[in-house]
Amino acid sequence: MIIDIHGHYTTEPQALHQFRDKQLAGLADAARKPSSTDLGISDEALVQSVQPQLKQQNERGSDLTIFSPRAAGMAHHVGSEAVSVQWSTICNNLIHRISTLLPENFIGVGQLPQFPGVSPKNCISELERIVKELGFVGVNLNPDPSGGYWTDPPLTDKHWYPIYEKLCELQVPAMIHVSSSCNPNFHGTGAHYINGDTTAFMQLIQGNLFKDFPTLQFVIPHGGGAVPFHWGRYRGLAQEMKKPLLSEHLLKNVSFDTCVYHLPGIELLTKVVPIDNILFASEMVGAVKGIDPETGHHYDDTKRYIDQVKTLNDEQRYKIFESNARRVYPRLDALLKKRGKPGKKA
Amino acid sequence: MIIDIHGHYTTEPQALHQFRDKQLAGLADAARKPSSTDLGISDEALVQSVQPQLKQQNERGSDLTIFSPRAAGMAHHVGSEAVSVQWSTICNNLIHRISTLLPENFIGVGQLPQFPGVSPKNCISELERIVKELGFVGVNLNPDPSGGYWTDPPLTDKHWYPIYEKLCELQVPAMIHVSSSCNPNFHGTGAHYINGDTTAFMQLIQGNLFKDFPTLQFVIPHGGGAVPFHWGRYRGLAQEMKKPLLSEHLLKNVSFDTCVYHLPGIELLTKVVPIDNILFASEMVGAVKGIDPETGHHYDDTKRYIDQVKTLNDEQRYKIFESNARRVYPRLDALLKKRGKPGKKA
Numbered sequence: 001m002i003i004d005i006h007g008h009y010t011t012e013p014q015a016l017h018q019f020r021d022k023q024l025a026g027l028a029d030a031a032r033k034p035s036s037t038d039l040g041i042s043d044e045a046l047v048q049s050v051q052p053q054l055k056q057q058n059e060r061g062s063d064l065t066i067f068s069p070r071a072a073g074m075a076h077h078v079g080s081e082a083v084s085v086q087w088s089t090i091c092n093n094l095i096h097r098i099s100t101l102l103p104e105n106f107i108g109v110g111q112l113p114q115f116p117g118v119s120p121k122n123c124i125s126e127l128e129r130i131v132k133e134l135g136f137v138g139v140n141l142n143p144d145p146s147g148g149y150w151t152d153p154p155l156t157d158k159h160w161y162p163i164y165e166k167l168c169e170l171q172v173p174a175m176i177h178v179s180s181s182c183n184p185n186f187h188g189t190g191a192h193y194i195n196g197d198t199t200a201f202m203q204l205i206q207g208n209l210f211k212d213f214p215t216l217q218f219v220i221p222h223g224g225g226a227v228p229f230h231w232g233r234y235r236g237l238a239q240e241m242k243k244p245l246l247s248e249h250l251l252k253n254v255s256f257d258t259c260v261y262h263l264p265g266i267e268l269l270t271k272v273v274p275i276d277n278i279l280f281a282s283e284m285v286g287a288v289k290g291i292d293p294e295t296g297h298h299y300d301d302t303k304r305y306i307d308q309v310k311t312l313n314d315e316q317r318y319k320i321f322e323s324n325a326r327r328v329y330p331r332l333d334a335l336l337k338k339r340g341k342p343g344k345k346a
Numbered sequence: 347m348i349i350d351i352h353g354h355y356t357t358e359p360q361a362l363h364q365f366r367d368k369q370l371a372g373l374a375d376a377a378r379k380p381s382s383t384d385l386g387i388s389d390e391a392l393v394q395s396v397q398p399q400l401k402q403q404n405e406r407g408s409d410l411t412i413f414s415p416r417a418a419g420m421a422h423h424v425g426s427e428a429v430s431v432q433w434s435t436i437c438n439n440l441i442h443r444i445s446t447l448l449p450e451n452f453i454g455v456g457q458l459p460q461f462p463g464v465s466p467k468n469c470i471s472e473l474e475r476i477v478k479e480l481g482f483v484g485v486n487l488n489p490d491p492s493g494g495y496w497t498d499p500p501l502t503d504k505h506w507y508p509i510y511e512k513l514c515e516l517q518v519p520a521m522i523h524v525s526s527s528c529n530p531n532f533h534g535t536g537a538h539y540i541n542g543d544t545t546a547f548m549q550l551i552q553g554n555l556f557k558d559f560p561t562l563q564f565v566i567p568h569g570g571g572a573v574p575f576h577w578g579r580y581r582g583l584a585q586e587m588k589k590p591l592l593s594e595h596l597l598k599n600v601s602f603d604t605c606v607y608h609l610p611g612i613e614l615l616t617k618v619v620p621i622d623n624i625l626f627a628s629e630m631v632g633a634v635k636g637i638d639p640e641t642g643h644h645y646d647d648t649k650r651y652i653d654q655v656k657t658l659n660d661e662q663r664y665k666i667f668e669s670n671a672r673r674v675y676p677r678l679d680a681l682l683k684k685r686g687k688p689g690k691k692a
Contacts, residue, residue, distance in 0.1 A: 143531075144531070148496070149496070150495070150529050150531040153530065153531075154530055183496050184499065184500055185489075185490070185496040185498075185499075185549065186545060187548045187551075187552055187583075189579075189583065190551065190583050191545045191549075194544050194572045194576060195541040198537055198541060198572060199531060199537045199541065202532075202533045202536035203531065203533070205533075205536065206533055222576070223575065225572055226540045226541075226544060226572030228575060229572060229574060229575035229606065229611050230568070230606060230607065230608075230611060231608050231610070232606070232607030232608025232611060232634070233535075233540075233568075233606070233608075233633070233634055233645070234536065235640075235645075236607055236634035236635075236636050236646075237533075237634060239636045240634070240635065240636055260575065260578070260579070261578030261579045261582055262579075262581075264577070264614050264617050264618050265575050265576060265577065265578060267614075268575060268610050268613075271610050272608070272610050287579070288578070288579055288582035288586070289586065290582050290585045290586055292578060294581075299578050299579070299581075299582040
């Protein structure tokens with residue numbers, strides 16, 4: 001079974017965008033606030049909206065997508081905390097409906113109602129709701145709710161501890177994923193996303209977070225940003241800081257996904273990062289939708305790259321495609337087992 | 347001949363640090379201002395201070411280092427514009443003295459007296475001085491004078507045009523290099539530097555800067571940040587934006603250095619980036635000074651990695667080690683020719 005751990009709902013019905021416009025217009029003119037949080041989207045319309053994802057799952061040969069609201073759509077820097085709470089609830093509910101309608105294809109991961117300068121404590125009730133009531137298996141945690149100005153503390157600061165405690169208690173991992181950038185210096189998918197990944201990993205090197213939270217699991221998307229390309233730099237910096245080897249210091253708790261859109265990148269990733277720390281993902285339909293003229297295939301058809309890496313054996317591919325995801329997302333594993341899909345081994 | 351295009355003066359005599367302390371103390375208490383800009387550093391002390399670099403040039407087999415003030419030391423966000431002007435002048439003068447004392451080993455690149463929110467026009471007189479009077483062959487341009495808050499406009503904004511006009515007129519390239527980070531989210535060499543590189547490249551993809559400045563040359567250090575690892579992403583994003591191929595859009599004007607501190611990273615760099623766009627560099631004595639336990643050699647001994655890449659032929663190595671640098675730094679080439687070192691070909 002092939003599990004794509006990183007998909008966002010980027011094909012939302014117009015009704016969701018119309019709601020968001022009204023919600024934000026309501027900040028300037030209360031008369032424009034949406035009259036209801038019922039978007040009026042039918043089950044049929046939801047199923048219709050994810051046909052592109054289903055088509056690509058089918059064509060590319062993946063089975064299940066771990067599915068969350070559009071990352072850029074979270075926009076935690078916009079409006080107010082109350083806006084973020086309402087918006088997160090609505091977006092999470094749509095993901096829940098889709099994964100209920102198409103349980104073989106999608107399983108939910110949530111967005112949190114973060115807001116810059118506000119303690120992540122404010123996210124705990126939504127986190128409990130999406131895991132306990134909606135059956136989500138993970139969350140996206142935005143390390144920069146300011147959207148490109150990085151005004152909140154680093155991930156290793158005690159500021160974040162309440163949410164980590166709850167993540168450990170619930171046994172759900174967090175993907176460390178920024179949202180859109182409101183800083184004109186940072187293109188969203190071309191700079192802010194990748195910088196967010198690199199920044200998060202370096203913060204984790206500097207700190208000792210997993211001494212305090214030995215069971216906490218983080219996924220760093222987009223192949224870990226710049227980290228694998230500069231693996232020697234990061235090993236060397238950790239060494240100068242008298243930290244343990246990365247295998248000991250971070251790699252029991254941190255994994256990278258495979259959203260790297262060319263074969264040489266995937267070759268590097270699988271060469272330098274231990275296979276146990278690599279989770280298959282494509283982020284489709286997502287950041288880079290085109291066809292690579294050098295290959296004739298979609299840039300984000302990352303399964304093709306993994307299939308082509310000559311140095312990987314079947315067991316390693318099984319880890320990347322399935323068993324690592326079952327380990328990092330224990331609630332996913334439990335759910336699959338309940339459905340009679342135990343996987344090849346524990 | 348092997349030219350290392352990226353070295354900073356990180357072994358400065360204590361007198362320079364003492365001056366800086368007094369200079370900044372003077373902001374709070376004018377009575378503490380340094381009484382003179384004469385640091386009282388003898389030629390002997392300067393030559394002594396760069397013995398570590400000379401030793402490593404000798405041991406590793408490089409000949410000439412393109413040498414600039416400590417990158418983190420520029421700290422454009424600190425103090426005032428006047429502080430930045432005084433500090434840049436002093437730091438550049440030390441580089442000039444070293445490259446005059448040891449002309450076979452060092453050639454100067456300068457820092458600019460940037461300050462957040464101030465037009466780079468303010469740097470033109472120092473730029474003219476270091477090129478025309480001190481014989482420098484390039485400059486470091488900080489894309490984020492705020493030191494990690496990114497409050498100035500992107501590099502493609504007209505804000506920067508005055509400095510680009512002067513760079514073209516003088517025929518000197520700019521290395522796009524941030525300085526220290528005062529944002530606790532960004533470790534300097536582990537996050538801010540790499541993010542700065544990635545951000546700059548993406549800004550250049552979004553814009554059309556080299557239509558306005560067809561002869562402008564930029565070097566993006568640290569192997570281009572995350573860019574080569576995500577080469578497919580960047581090709582795909584440019585394609586979605588209807589930009590020309592990167593070879594046409596940027597690669598006549600943008601090069602990457604080889605400050606990537608492990609063999610798999612250098613293998614990727616030389617595989618995806620055209621060889622004409624790769625300049626040898628190590629940034630020694632710099633960001634990562636230790637010995638890699640996996641190889642028994644210094645992380646930043648990048649020449650070893652290039653020597654080991656099996657797919658490179660002699661002509662390609664010659665480009666990386668020498669002739670690309672001569673092309674990107676025409677004043678360096680002219681100087682070497684004047685010294686009777688014409689290189690193998692034009």
